[in-house]
Amino acid sequence: MRLSRYFLPILRETPKEAEIISHRLMLRAGMIRQEAAGIYAWLPLGLRVLNKVCDVVRAEQDRAGAIEILMPTIQAADLWRESGRYEAYGKEMLRLKDRHERELLYGPTAEEVVTEIFRASTRSYKDLPKNLYQISWKFRDEVRPRFGTMRSREFLMKDGYSFDIDQAAARHSYNKVFVSYLRTFERLGLRAIPMRADTGPIGGDLSHEFIILAKTGESEVFCDQAYLDMPVPPPSVDFDDVAGLQGVVDAWTSHYAATDEMHDEAVFAEVPEASRLSARGIEVGHIFYFGTKYSTPMKAVVTGPDGSERPVHMGSYGIGPSRLVAATIEASHDEAGIIWPDAIAPFDVALINLKVGDGACDTACAEIQAALETAGLSVLYDDRDERPGAKFATADLIGLPWQVIVGPKGLAEGKIELKRRASGERETLDPVDLPARIRRL
Amino acid sequence: MRLSRYFLPILRETPKEAEIISHRLMLRAGMIRQEAAGIYAWLPLGLRVLNKVCDVVRAEQDRAGAIEILMPTIQAADLWRESGRYEAYGKEMLRLKDRHERELLYGPTAEEVVTEIFRASTRSYKDLPKNLYQISWKFRDEVRPRFGTMRSREFLMKDGYSFDIDQAAARHSYNKVFVSYLRTFERLGLRAIPMRADTGPIGGDLSHEFIILAKTGESEVFCDQAYLDMPVPPPSVDFDDVAGLQGVVDAWTSHYAATDEMHDEAVFAEVPEASRLSARGIEVGHIFYFGTKYSTPMKAVVTGPDGSERPVHMGSYGIGPSRLVAATIEASHDEAGIIWPDAIAPFDVALINLKVGDGACDTACAEIQAALETAGLSVLYDDRDERPGAKFATADLIGLPWQVIVGPKGLAEGKIELKRRASGERETLDPVDLPARIRRL
Numbered sequence: 043m044r045l046s047r048y049f050l051p052i053l054r055e056t057p058k059e060a061e062i063i064s065h066r067l068m069l070r071a072g073m074i075r076q077e078a079a080g081i082y083a084w085l086p087l088g089l090r091v092l093n094k095v096c097d098v099v100r101a102e103q104d105r106a107g108a109i110e111i112l113m114p115t116i117q118a119a120d121l122w123r124e125s126g127r128y129e130a131y132g133k134e135m136l137r138l139k140d141r142h143e144r145e146l147l148y149g150p151t152a153e154e155v156v157t158e159i160f161r162a163s164t165r166s167y168k169d170l171p172k173n174l175y176q177i178s179w180k181f182r183d184e185v186r187p188r189f190g191t192m193r194s195r196e197f198l199m200k201d202g203y204s205f206d207i208d209q210a211a212a213r214h215s216y217n218k219v220f221v222s223y224l225r226t227f228e229r230l231g232l233r234a235i236p237m238r239a240d241t242g243p244i245g246g247d248l249s250h251e252f253i254i255l256a257k258t259g260e261s262e263v264f265c266d267q268a269y270l271d272m273p274v275p276p277p278s279v280d281f282d283d284v285a286g287l288q289g290v291v292d293a294w295t296s297h298y299a300a301t302d303e304m305h306d307e308a309v310f311a312e313v314p315e316a317s318r319l320s321a322r323g324i325e326v327g328h329i330f331y332f333g334t335k336y337s338t339p340m341k342a343v344v345t346g347p348d349g350s351e352r353p354v355h356m357g358s359y360g361i362g363p364s365r366l367v368a369a370t371i372e373a374s375h376d377e378a379g380i381i382w383p384d385a386i387a388p389f390d391v392a393l394i395n396l397k398v399g400d401g402a403c404d405t406a407c408a409e410i411q412a413a414l415e416t417a418g419l420s421v422l423y424d425d426r427d428e429r430p431g432a433k434f435a436t437a438d439l440i441g442l443p444w445q446v447i448v449g450p451k452g453l454a455e456g457k458i459e460l461k462r463r464a465s466g467e468r469e470t471l472d473p474v475d476l477p478a479r480i481r482r483l
Numbered sequence: 484m485r486l487s488r489y490f491l492p493i494l495r496e497t498p499k500e501a502e503i504i505s506h507r508l509m510l511r512a513g514m515i516r517q518e519a520a521g522i523y524a525w526l527p528l529g530l531r532v533l534n535k536v537c538d539v540v541r542a543e544q545d546r547a548g549a550i551e552i553l554m555p556t557i558q559a560a561d562l563w564r565e566s567g568r569y570e571a572y573g574k575e576m577l578r579l580k581d582r583h584e585r586e587l588l589y590g591p592t593a594e595e596v597v598t599e600i601f602r603a604s605t606r607s608y609k610d611l612p613k614n615l616y617q618i619s620w621k622f623r624d625e626v627r628p629r630f631g632t633m634r635s636r637e638f639l640m641k642d643g644y645s646f647d648i649d650q651a652a653a654r655h656s657y658n659k660v661f662v663s664y665l666r667t668f669e670r671l672g673l674r675a676i677p678m679r680a681d682t683g684p685i686g687g688d689l690s691h692e693f694i695i696l697a698k699t700g701e702s703e704v705f706c707d708q709a710y711l712d713m714p715v716p717p718p719s720v721d722f723d724d725v726a727g728l729q730g731v732v733d734a735w736t737s738h739y740a741a742t743d744e745m746h747d748e749a750v751f752a753e754v755p756e757a758s759r760l761s762a763r764g765i766e767v768g769h770i771f772y773f774g775t776k777y778s779t780p781m782k783a784v785v786t787g788p789d790g791s792e793r794p795v796h797m798g799s800y801g802i803g804p805s806r807l808v809a810a811t812i813e814a815s816h817d818e819a820g821i822i823w824p825d826a827i828a829p830f831d832v833a834l835i836n837l838k839v840g841d842g843a844c845d846t847a848c849a850e851i852q853a854a855l856e857t858a859g860l861s862v863l864y865d866d867r868d869e870r871p872g873a874k875f876a877t878a879d880l881i882g883l884p885w886q887v888i889v890g891p892k893g894l895a896e897g898k899i900e901l902k903r904r905a906s907g908e909r910e911t912l913d914p915v916d917l918p919a920r921i922r923r924l
Contacts, residue, residue, distance in 0.1 A: 049550050049613060051604030075600055077555055077562075078587065083600055084553040092553075109490050112525040112533075114518055114637045115556060115620055116577075116589070121518075136557075138579040140636075141624045146519065148557070148589075159516055159524055163492030172490060179556055179620070183582045195581075196555045 043389070045424045049086050051075075052436060062258055064371035065190030067380050071440045073367075080187025080195030087440060088367070090388035092198065095363040096177050098229045098385060099200045106222035106281050108173040108202050113155045115179055119145035121154040124340050134182045148181035153336050153358055156203040160354070161342035167207045170344065170354070171215050175202030177363065191364045192260075192324075192372075198364040204357045207346060209333065212355035216248065216331045217287040219359040221275055223252055223327050224294065228274040230366065231383025232373060234326055235269045237299040251301060252327035252361075256372040259322030264305050266297035267317045301325075324369045331357040380441030381464050389422040390414075391480065392437040396430050396449035406448050406458070410473050414446075417477035438463065444480055484830070486865045490527050492516075493877060503699055505812035506631030508821050512881045514808075521628025521636030528881060529808070531829035533639065536804040537618050539670045539826060540641045547663035547722050549614040549643050554596045556620055560586035562595040565781050575623045589622035594777050594799055597644040601795070602783035608648045611785065611795070612656050616643030618804065632805045633701075633765075633813075639805040645798045648787060650774065653796035657689065657772045658728040660800040662716055664693055664768050665735065669715040671807065672824025673814060675767055676710045678740040692742060693768035693802075697813040700763030705746050707738035708758045742766075765810045772798040821882030822905050830863040831855075832921065833878040837871050837890035847889050847899070851914050855887075858918035879904065885921055 051072040059076075060066040068074045073088030084092055100110065119137070122128035128135075128147075136148040149155065156174055164172070177200045187195045204215035220236065227234035232254045239251040253263050275290055298313050300306065301323065310318065337343065337353035346352055367386075374381045382388070391414055395407045404425075411421050422442065424433050430449075437445045447459040452470065460479065461468045471479060492513040500517075501507040509515045514529030525533055541551065560578070563569035569588075577589040590596065597615055605613070618641045628636045645656035661677065668675035673695045680692040694704050716731055739754050741747065742764065751759065778784065778794035787793055808827075815822045823829070832855055836848045845866075852862045863883060865874050871890075878886045888900040893911065901920065902909045912920060 047548065047550075049552070049604075049615060072604075075603065077596060077599070078557070078559040078585075081555045081557055081559075083555060083596065085600070086550050086552055089551060089553050107488065109488075109527050110530060111490070111527055112530050114522045114524060116519070116522055116622065116637055118519040118522075133582045136579065136581065138577065140577065141574045141626065144519075155518060155524065158518070159526070162516065163490075163513075174490060181557065185582065196557055 043420075043422050045422060045426055048422070050440070051085065052439065060190060062189050062192065062372070063375060064192060064258075064368040067371055067375060067439070068190055068368065071380060074191060080184055080193075082191055082194055082196070087388045091367050091382070091386050092363055094386040094388070095230065095366050096198075096200070099226055099361055099363060100177065102222045102226040102229065103175050103200070103202060105225075105277070106173070106218045108175045108219075108222075110176065111159070111174050112176050112178055113149070113152050113159075115148055115181070116146050117149045117152075117155055119147055121158055122147065125154050125157075125336050126339060127154070134184065136181045136183045150180055150182045151199075151358070151360075152176070152201055153203065153356075154340070157336045157340045157342045157356070160205055161340065164205070165344060167344050167346050171204060171206045171211055173202055173204040173215060173218070175200060175359070190368055192368040194364065197362055200361045200363060202359040204359070205342075205354045206356075207344065207352070207354065209355055212331055212333070212357055214284050214287065216329065216357050217291045218281050219329055219357070220250065220291050220294070221279060221281070221287055223329065223359075223361065224274045224290075225277070225279075226361065227252060227254070227326065229385055230370065231385055232326070232370065233270060235263075235265055235299050235323075236294055237263065237265070237301050238295070238304055239301065239328065240303050248331040250295075250329050251325050253301065253323035254326055254369055254373055255321045256324050256369065257322055258372050259324045261323055261325075262302045263300070263321055263323035264310050265299035265319050266313050267319045268297045269294075269299060270319075324372060326366055326369050327359075327361045329357065329359045331355075375441070378435070379439035382441045382443060384443050387443050388440070389442050390419040391421045391444045391446055392440070392442040393421050393423040394430075394433045394437060394445060394447045395423070395425055396433070396447065398425055398427050400450055402453050403448055403450055406453055406473060410446060410448065410458070410476060413473075413477055414480070417481060419477065419480060446476065484861075484863050486863060486867055489863070491881070492526065493880065501631060503630050503633065503813070504816060505633060505699075505809040508812055508816060508880070509631055509809065512821060515632060521625055521634075523632055523635055523637070528829045532808050532823070532827050533804055535827040535829070536671065536807050537639075537641070540667055540802055540804060541618065543663045543667040543670065544616050544641070544643065546666075546718070547614070547659045549616045549660075549663075551617065552600070552615050553617050553619055554590070554593050554600075556589055556622070557587050558590045558593075558596055560588055562599055563588065566595050566598075566777050567780060568595070575625065577622045577624045591621055591623045592640075592799070592801075593617070593642055594644065594797075595781070598777045598781045598783045598797070601646055602781065605646070606785060608785050608787050612645060612647045612652055614643055614645040614656060614659070616641060616800070631809055633809040635805065638803055641802045641804060643800040645800070646783075646795045647797075648785065648793070648795065650796055653772055653774070653798055655725050655728065657770065657798050658732045659722050660770055660798070661691065661732050661735070662720060662722070662728055664770065664800075664802065665715045665731075666718070666720075667802065668693060668695070668767065670826055671811065672826055673767070673811065674711060676704075676706055676740050677735055678704065678706070678742050679736070679745055680742065680769065681744050689772040691736075691770050692766050694742065694764035695767050695810055695814055696762045697765050697810065698763055699813050700765045702764055702766075703743045704741070704762055704764035705751050706740035706760050707754050708760045709738045710735075710740060711760075765813060767807055767810050768800075768802045770798065770800045772796075816882070819876070820880035823882045823884060825884050828884050829881070830883050831860040832862045832885045832887055833881070833883040834862050834864040835871075835874045835878060835886060835888045836864070836866055837874070837888065839866055839868050841891055843894050844889055844891055847894055847914060851887060851889065851899070851917060854914075854918055855921070858922060860918065860921060887917065
């Protein structure tokens with residue numbers, strides 16, 4: 043993509059309303075634009091990151107056997123009356139009426155809708171287990187939305203829902219998602235630590251939050267350092283292996299880890315002092331097992347092997363991709379801007395032409411772009427008529443993993459410069475070696 | 484994907500509320516489920532088709548140089564007051580208030596939001612042209628929603644918006660989209676005919692609807708048969724070639740073509756009788772050039788080469804993927820069910836095991852599934868314990884392009900059966916030849 047044809051509205055000044063670094067950087071890098079309080083448009087660069095996050099989330103859900111659906115954003119109030127949550131949910135629910143005065147709402151979550159879909163179609167234990175998920179926009183009318191897409195009113199969420207015949211089977215479904223989330227965050231370049239959590243308005247008796255550590259995190263967390271280098275299961279992990287998955291979950295819950303809310307100072311004191319870690323954390327995922335909380339009132343029942351009907355055991359599982367984009371920046375930036383992990387970088391390479399209009403530079407850049415794209419790498423080519431300083435600043439700000447710098451001096455010797463954004467390391471090389479060099483990492 | 488692990492809630496009975504064939508078939512094939520009047524959940528099979536349609540739409544927009552963004556579903560009423568459309572839009576706009584009593588709405592379209600994004604960032608003619616598009620959910624509160632996803636209240640739309648310095652440049656942007664739409668529909672397996680259209684509530688003075696012909700179409704259309712085999716530009720078409728694109732558009736508007744609203748019987752009578760075609764049509768795309776209708780009141784201005792400010796010339800361009808899914812079924816089905824064009828089939832192959840539990844059949848099916856998937860084909864493997872008749876009926880109903888039938892008799896001779904859904908043609912072949920045979924088409 044040529045930058046001259048792209049839409050990258052970089053801001054020169056730091057926006058005053060942005061309180062945290064990810065919000066500032068997303069605005070400055072032209073990733074998002076606020077359209078109303080807590081409501082954002084995703085501009086081209088931001089959308090590319092968001093889509094990459096979703097791709098990873100989706101791939102790991104599919105690997106774990108979950109099946110993708112898409113429920114509507116607008117839901118019927120009556121469905122929420124069946125579960126008893128319509129009145130209980132409070133002011134965070136955006137309630138509305140259509141032209142016929144029918145009560146609707148913008149879904150903040152979808153337990154009711156998915157339970158309705160399930161009960162309409164599934165009659166037998168033979169059709170279980172099922173895990174249905176979607177990646178879709180939700181709305182929660184926060185009283186004071188802030189922190190950009192970290193806590194926006196309209197936000198993207200992957201929400202999954204599992205259905206099982208009994209508690210033991212539901213536990214396995216829970217473990218599948220637990221492991222899929224470990225893999226998801228690892229692929230996103232994040233170390234997320236599962237912490238026992240309060241179940242809140244979703245209800246239920248088993249719940250974990252997945253927390254990443256970041257200096258600017260929203261809450262205090264306490265855990266054993268053992269989690270920092272605990273291995274994450276490989277792609278080949280067998281999600282049908284009940285005992286195997288339970289073993290992974292047991293290992294990942296064997297040490298102390300708690301958010302402020304669930305923290306127990308006395309138990310934490312038993313962790314060897316050298317292993318105790320107090321830090322700031324950001325919640326990036328939350329999973330719940332809540333048994334028959336929805337299936338009983340909503341009559342989502344199946345026939346068991348003995349022919350009798352019973353309500354299904356359910357769980358729900360959330361990851362917020364729009365929040366993850368911001369959380370990743372909180373965990374990965376420096377003074378010059380964002381540092382994208384390779385997996386979710388909007389482009390792999392920033393190609394910087396130091397002298398646009400110079401025949402040799404223009405030709406070399408066109409060839410390099412073609413060669414990199416042929417090698418499967420995505421390139422944002424800065425072909426603007428700007429001074430080098432502005433181009434370097436833009437490249438650092440938007441944080442693509444690699445910068446390829448092409449100038450007349452180097453080209454005279456047949457060389458270009460390659461810079462790794464994260465480390466700042468630079469090397470000089472022949473353009474033909476570039477695709478292999480970048481692929482090597 | 485194994486059907487036993489999938490979520491495909493086939494309906495045995497034809498739903499009474501469905502008036503048109505696409506609605507009936509989408510419900511029966513477990514593609515969608517109605518959650519409220521005119522509001523649908525997309526179940527796994529339907530979502531796969533919808534995503535494939537979006538992939539094609541996106542690829543052709545990108546090819547034409549449009550840039551993808553994503554605007555929020557919830558918009559501020561004040562923005563629509565700037566353009567004067569807030570009061571004018573009427574009851575189809577879903578209006579709502581948040582907890583602070585601020586007026587919001589669920590976007591039925593996004594001219595105002597995109598104009599706000601543009602004016603906040605773009606100052607110079609040097610940054611033009613731009614075409615920003617999104618694929619996102621819209622809401623129009625139809626008084627009587629019906630026909631399933633053909634005319635739903637919550638619907639998916641690709642909406643694009645072009646910005647140019649003057650009318651001539653805007654015409655080229657319009658032509659780019661015109662040609663990209665021709666290519667899009669061709670790739671989707673549809674023959675769409677551009678027809679001069681009324682501009683309606685969007686406004687402006689140049690507009691075309693893209694209409695596909697289908698017996699069950701919503702409106703009457705009149706055109707010259709010449710359109711039925713007019714060539715569509717190849718992938719290599721140069722979207723920067725102003726004269727070349729104008730030539731394509733001229734050819735595609737050179738013959739008579741009009742919807743009922745714009746029909747002129749006298750002019751139609753001049754078409755040679757053998758070429759006159761009266762038929763039913765379904766609108767699948769609509770494009771508009773409306774000059775400065777939004778940029779003037781909303782002050783979206785850029786500096787021209789002479790240093791003076793002027794409002795930008797705009798156009799907007801819509802394709803409805805959720806409607807296209809239904810429209811494709813209207814154009815491509817038979818008594819047994821849907822017949823998907825290859826480009827948007829939810830899976831390429833229905834693999835039918837006639838005797839689940841038979842060692843030879845199970846092994847052969849597992850091997851065939853692996854071989855087809857390795858060859859890049861997607862497979863829905865019917866491994867359910869059902870009688871053959873039910874499996875054949877399901878395969879015909881959901882309309883995958885190929886059916887591979889594996890039974891003990893054939894296997895004893897080393898053969899399986901391949902059926903092409905569209906033609907009903909069958910052939911017997913060695914399983915190892917299957918991937919090459921299917922790929923050949």
